[in-house]
Amino acid sequence: KAGVTQTPRYLIKTRGQQVTLSCSPISGHRSVSWYQQTPGQGLQFLFEYFSETQRNKGNFPGRFSGRQFSNSRSEMNVSTLELGDSALYLCASSLSRSGYTFGSGTRLTVV
Amino acid sequence: DQQVKQNSPSLSVQEGRISILNCDYTNSMFDYFLWYKKYPAEGPTFLISISSIKDKNEDGRFTVFLNKSAKHLSLHIVPSQPGDSAVYFCAASGASYDKVIFGPGTSLSVIP
Numbered sequence: 001k002a003g004v005t006q007t008p009r010y011l012i013k014t015r016g017q018q019v020t021l022s023c024s025p026i027s028g029h030r031s032v033s034w035y036q037q038t039p040g041q042g043l044q045f046l047f048e049y050f051s052e053t054q055r056n057k058g059n060f061p062g063r064f065s066g067r068q069f070s071n072s073r074s075e076m077n078v079s080t081l082e083l084g085d086s087a088l089y090l091c092a093s094s095l096s097r098s099g100y101t102f103g104s105g106t107r108l109t110v111v
Numbered sequence: 112d113q114q115v116k117q118n119s120p121s122l123s124v125q126e127g128r129i130s131i132l133n134c135d136y137t138n139s140m141f142d143y144f145l146w147y148k149k150y151p152a153e154g155p156t157f158l159i160s161i162s163s164i165k166d167k168n169e170d171g172r173f174t175v176f177l178n179k180s181a182k183h184l185s186l187h188i189v190p191s192q193p194g195d196s197a198v199y200f201c202a203a204s205g206a207s208y209d210k211v212i213f214g215p216g217t218s219l220s221v222i223p
Contacts, residue, residue, distance in 0.1 A: 042200060043155070043213035056209070056210040090154055100211060102155045102156070
């Protein structure tokens with residue numbers, strides 16, 4: 001079966017712009033979680049969506065937002081980009097907490 | 112406040128020897144623990160997990176040990192192989208619908 005698909009793979013944006021990243025989960029998975037990976041910080045939890053509702057939220061500013069559609073596809077949006085937002089953004093889908101499957105990520109560079 | 116800690120950023124081990132990766136957690140509500148492996152330019156992949164009702168779980172060359180009183184878990188890889196060279200993330204979660212919290216990772220190098 002197809003894995004978790006994240007688009008785009010790479011993105012370069014300018015400070016102050018906004019960006020939208022997309023994640024298509026494994027078919028049948030209703031939970032989608034987003035993480036930010038930066039060197040030395042590991043994977044920082046952003047938020048989790050389940051059946052179009054945000055079920056959990058991490059400690060990120062309101063510039064980071066997300067949503068989930070009825071087909072379980074999810075998007076995350078970052079507004080007013082800062083240099084520190086440069087990171088690998090990973091999406092994971094699951095049926096349960098034991099079954100996280102990650103996508104390959106979107107590498108965002110803010111210049 | 113990092114709830115899941117991996118205090119060794121990196122580890123080098125000779126091929127064929129044992130690799131031991133350590134992880135500590137602070138939240139006593141965590142009851143499910145996982146290890147993920149990540150290669151460059153790829154997303155993390157699930158390796159092994161353990162529930163708090165157990166103190167050991169084994170899967171082939173990989174064994175995870177949990178010491179609840181010390182809030183400590185470790186991943187043992189025996190024997191280590193060059194293909195095991197990757198970043199290993201420890202993760203934990205509480206109740207069934209709780210978010211999964213990851214540690215900062217340990218970069219393992221297995222030297223041929």
